[in-house]
Amino acid sequence: MKLSREKWEKNFSEWLDWVLKEAEIYDYGRYPVKGMGVWMPYGFKIRQNMLELIRKLLDSTGHEEVLFPLLIPEDLLKRESEHIRGFENEVYWVTKGGSEDLDVKLALRPTSETSITFMESLWIKSYKQLPKKYYQVVSVFRYETKATRPLIRLREVTSFKEAHTLHETYEDAAKQVEEAIGIYKKFFDELGIPYMLSKRPDWDKFAGAEYTIAFDTIMPDSRVLQIGTVHHLGQHFTKAFDFKIQRKDGSLDYPHQTSYGISDRVVAVLIAINGDDHGPIIHPSIAPIKVVIIPIPAKDEQIAQKVINYAREIAELLKSHDITVIIDDDMETTPGEKFYIWELKGVPLRIEIGPREMNNNTVFIKRRDTLEGKSVPKEKVVEEVRNLLDIMKKDLRERAYQFMRERIRYTEDLNEAKKILDEKAGVVEVPWCGENSCGLRLEEVTNARVLGIPLDENKDISNSKCIVCKKPAMSMLRLAKTY
Amino acid sequence: MKLSREKWEKNFSEWLDWVLKEAEIYDYGRYPVKGMGVWMPYGFKIRQNMLELIRKLLDSTGHEEVLFPLLIPEDLLKRESEHIRGFENEVYWVTKGGSEDLDVKLALRPTSETSITFMESLWIKSYKQLPKKYYQVVSVFRYETKATRPLIRLREVTSFKEAHTLHETYEDAAKQVEEAIGIYKKFFDELGIPYMLSKRPDWDKFAGAEYTIAFDTIMPDSRVLQIGTVHHLGQHFTKAFDFKIQRKDGSLDYPHQTSYGISDRVVAVLIAINGDDHGPIIHPSIAPIKVVIIPIPAKDEQIAQKVINYAREIAELLKSHDITVIIDDDMETTPGEKFYIWELKGVPLRIEIGPREMNNNTVFIKRRDTLEGKSVPKEKVVEEVRNLLDIMKKDLRERAYQFMRERIRYTEDLNEAKKILDEKAGVVEVPWCGENSCGLRLEEVTNARVLGIPLDENKDISNSKCIVCKKPAMSMLRLAKTY
Incomplete structure (x- = not known):
């Protein structure tokens, strides 16, 4: 079956606006502050599943989650001079509390190197405590003057996962950069997101870094989007904060740092790269709903009820095998309307159940990516669902990589x-x-x-x-x- | 054994500062903005486990998690007049982006009734979509002029779980208030937190509410702390936003709302109520580590190694039964120092393993709350750990209730x-x-x-x-x- 990707490729920007709103993922452009949107329940779950995956990868490699204050006092943010030069035009400032002017302006964090380095200097005294790997998942704020775009260029980035690590030597930090790259590779691979890995040129590295390694991908409109960065910070921040530790040889020196981050853009890419003119195809690794069951009504009411009961039985069967499934048995909408909305929501698999399926003890399973379907006997449905989800992961990834490589x-x-x-x-x-x-x-x-x-x-x-x-x-x- | 609660009861404020810092829960008073602190890894996990519990209770009762922007434009926040009167002295305002003055002042949300009602008015048109139950877990900001206190009176409240629901009628909303009370009761009961339930007087209800029901508890210093509130908002906000829906009878009318919240204070109470002079006792329901194993070193190195191997075997055994355990086999600290730090961290159970335990195929288990210990044969250790954790939950709750009732x-x-x-x-x-x-x-x-x-x-x-x-x-x- 030839898939239609006209709108998706030619009018990607409109396509994305349409999907985010109509699939109830992220309401953008209607909240009365430019560049800030609302995560709706379905989108929130996609975001949450994505974050759960990165948390798992970080936790299993010795990273510890923390939470630092949103507000950074002006003098703290300005301590590292290259850093503030890179950010000062896009910092939001809190200047008032109630009707009083604050003594010190407070920045909404654009990123947290400064506040984290400051606290590390209180916590860490010796190489014995190293390496330290912290991370947090927070909102960061950028007063973007360029055109904003939903999930791609926001003024409130709501899903900033920033990791900050501390090491005795430059080499240890360089090794950490490699570990971070490995973690992000696993993360993007699991999500089927294709990427290019590039060492950013000197004039485009992070403000306050020795060097920056970036993950980029190509969007449906063939433009490139940065989706992750890893920075070797050297001693830039530890020197600025006069933060020394005792080294193994007994001397005192500034420790070395790295930082690395991903953001809402991962969700944007997840939705974008696997799309077609029906909507997105939510990747099975993070799809909040893996299967939607749609009972096909029969004219005879008794039969219709039996079909629904059979559909519920299938739903229970899948649930009991930890497959998230919902059954759409709303009587007021037609199967056609249901197909439309669930394709738009990008649920990976759809199971249609009508009188024929019930009589034959089968179900009809349709893949969201190829829109191809097949009949499966009831006793094989769990196995087949699992199998199809795995095949879809593979196929989606291959298709996405092919799309990128061609460009x-x-x-x-x-x-x-x-x-x-x-x-x-x-x-x-x-x-x-x-x-x-x-x-x-x-x-x-x-x-x-x-x-x-x-x-x-x-x-x-x-x-x-x-x-x-x-x-x-x-x-x-x-x-x-x-x- | 008589437990010492001298410091805990008499100098509770110092006790809490000491515990939060030394047990590495929440670093407060050193971050350079008053009233804002840092969740350290151990504290972050306690907080996360607490939040996971409330999420589970909300998700299972049809609540949907969302995420709204932090910033609320001035005119939105001021739309409901009682509401803004209640908050205007404690709102932080963002007035600058980069070096530019913003056209419209933006508030750091003190709570989210206004922004949520505004978006609901775009999303919801008919009684058929009701009830709607949203919630989010976010930071809220209050420019407190009273003395700030860690986790109790913060300027950045980092764990505000706010729920917002929408209903066709006043009665439906009143029923929702009852559901919310039921959910919070389950939540506090599971955490062993004693509470009193009171209907706040008219002059102290939430700004913009019909009425407010509050959960209060009594802290170690015998002062009362509000730990949860549930508000019937009536049509206050829907009227302010001119937000009408189609009712079942075909008419158009303003829907009714409720909102309810808990905060970081739950963590403060969790740490406070079960404390003694050794530190807090982290409740088994949310303890990030349920068991710490401390090998007691032997002089003979070979025996010492065998003890450690035996301790590791016990750790694996517990892990394989989903009991979170850590083994503290650091060679540079003495058992006494380890006892001190793990008591201070409030790990519910400690297992001591020395040559005698190894030779007898036993372990020595000590409860953090009573500091009583007993010898248990290896084959019973999983059962006994589970059993002791259950008994502790019961005992902690009873002790905490007794403490409250006496006051x-x-x-x-x-x-x-x-x-x-x-x-x-x-x-x-x-x-x-x-x-x-x-x-x-x-x-x-x-x-x-x-x-x-x-x-x-x-x-x-x-x-x-x-x-x-x-x-x-x-x-x-x-x-x-x-x-």
């Missing part, structure tokens, strides 16, 4: 790079000499953004020349039209 | 009421004519606060006179020195 192109010609980016967006990979000046020039000429050096590809560029200056290439560089 | 006194004499409250604090119950003027006079004379009419007692007051005006009593009234 990554290689060229050594500057004009062609510009042309591809202008006409097709996606990602262009080019050979690069390693000089910042050539990277910046590249951004200027193509009117695109450098994502950085690919960390997940091994193309042989030993005979290639820098796309800008024609000196020998040192590495590839990724360029994209980004969100 | 509730009855008098019909105004001077005596004042004397009791001044000298012993606690709660005094008095007969009352039902007039607000007498209630307010009572507060003035006793310099205490009226908690309201008891809903959980049936004392016969048919022959009693109002303690103030001496007219016939209509009901009892509770009075207390409160937090």
Whole structure:
């Protein structure tokens, strides 16, 4: 069956607005503060399942969840100078309590490096306490001046999972960066989200970092979205807070840090990448409802009731095997209306049950991704549901990766790079000499953004020349039209 | 064994500060914004387990979790006039984004009736969609001018669970108040927290409510703490937002609402009520660690290693039965130091394992509440741990209820009421004519606060006179020195 992805690909922005609202995921644009929306119950569960997955991965690798205050006093936020320069234009400030002016302005946290480093300096005195790996899941605030977009560019980012770690040495922190990358890989893999891993260029690393590694993906409109970042912070913040620890050799020194985060964007991608013109396909790993059962009414009332009873029996069977299922037996809507709404909500599997199924002791199962269905005997329904959910995970992931790969192109010609980016967006990979000046020039000429050096590809560029200056290439560089 | 509760009862405030900091629950007073603290990993887990319990109770009664924005525009917050009068002196205002002044001041939510009612007016059109029961777990902010206290009177309340429900009629909403009370009773009962249920007097109900029912408890210093409230909001907010629905009879009318909340105070009470001079006793229902195993070292290294192996075996055994356990085999601290820290952290059960236990195939289990221990054969350890945890729940609850009941006194004499409250604090119950003027006079004379009419007692007051005006009593009234 040929799937329709017209609206999804051509009018992605409208498609996303439509899905978030109509599937009751995230009400955006109607709450009377720009850039802030409301998680509705169905969306909240998707978000919660996503967060549960990352929590599990973090907890099992020695991370400890904490919760720091939302408000950061001005002097604390400004302690690290590069950091505040990177954020000062987008900080919201609390200046009043009741009718009084506050003595000290309080920032709504844009991120928490400063407050966490300050408290760590009270808690941690010795290498024996290290490594320390904290994380929290909080709202962060950015007074974005660019156009805001639901879940993608918000002024209140409500699902910021930020991890902050502390280490004795630079190398230990570098190793932690690798661990964090491994955790995020597992996380995105489990969710079937394809990603590119790039080392951000110097001029685009996190404000206050030694270096930044980023996860990017390609959205349905072929533009690139950053979905996770990992920063090696070195001693930037510990020096700013004059925070020393006792090292193994007895000396006192500033410890090294990393931080890494993901956000609401993960939900945006989850909804976006597996979509079609019927709506999203919620990934089975985090779908709040795995199966919806729709009884097909019979004209004869007695038979209709028997069908419903049979449907309930199937629902109980699935529930007893820990498969989340709901049965939509509302009498006032037609099966057609029900199909529409549950496809729009992206429930992975739909089971239709009519008199024929009841008489044959079967059910009819339809996959949301392919919209293909088949008849299954009742005694095999649990096995088949599990099996189909697994196949869907695999298929969704493959399809999403294929979509992304088709949008990554290689060229050594500057004009062609510009042309591809202008006409097709996606990602262009080019050979690069390693000089910042050539990277910046590249951004200027193509009117695109450098994502950085690919960390997940091994193309042989030993005979290639820098796309800008024609000196020998040192590495590839990724360029994209980004969100 | 006589337990020592000297520090706990006499210097409760210091005791609480000491426990929160030294047991690494909640770091308070060092973060550089007054009234805001940091949940440390151990405290975060206690908080999380508490929240998980209330979520389970709410989810199973048809409540749906949502997440609304933190920021409420000034005009939205001011729409209901009684409401804003009740809160306006304690609202934090965001007035700047970057270096720009915002066009509209944004409040950090003090509570969410206004924003939720506004969105409900977009979502809900008909009685067919009712009842609706939403809840969220969020930070709320109060610019408290009274002395702040950790977890008890905060400027950032980080664990506000607020529920908001919508109904066709006043009666439906009144029934919802009853359901909410039932849910909170189950919640506090499961946590072993004793409570009094009172209908708050008119002059102390929630700003914008028809009436307010409150749960109060008595803290170790004999002062009363409000730990939960349930409000019938009537049509106050729906009228303010001109929000009508279609009723069953076809007419349009404003729907009725309730709201109810609990907060960080539940954690404060959990830690406080079961304390002694060694620290808190974390209630088994929410203890992040149920059992700590402490191997007692032997001089002979080989034997010491065997003891540790045996201890690990016991730990695995408990884990395999879903009992959260940790083994403290740090070689650099003595058993005495370990006893101190784990008692301070309030882990319900401690298992000591030395050469004797290993040779006899036994373990030595000690209860944190009574500090009594006994030897148990290895094959009975899972059963005995479960059994002891159950007994502890019962005993803790009984002890806490006894403590509270001893501090509730009855008098019909105004001077005596004042004397009791001044000298012993606690709660005094008095007969009352039902007039607000007498209630307010009572507060003035006793310099205490009226908690309201008891809903959980049936004392016969048919022959009693109002303690103030001496007219016939209509009901009892509770009075207390409160937090």
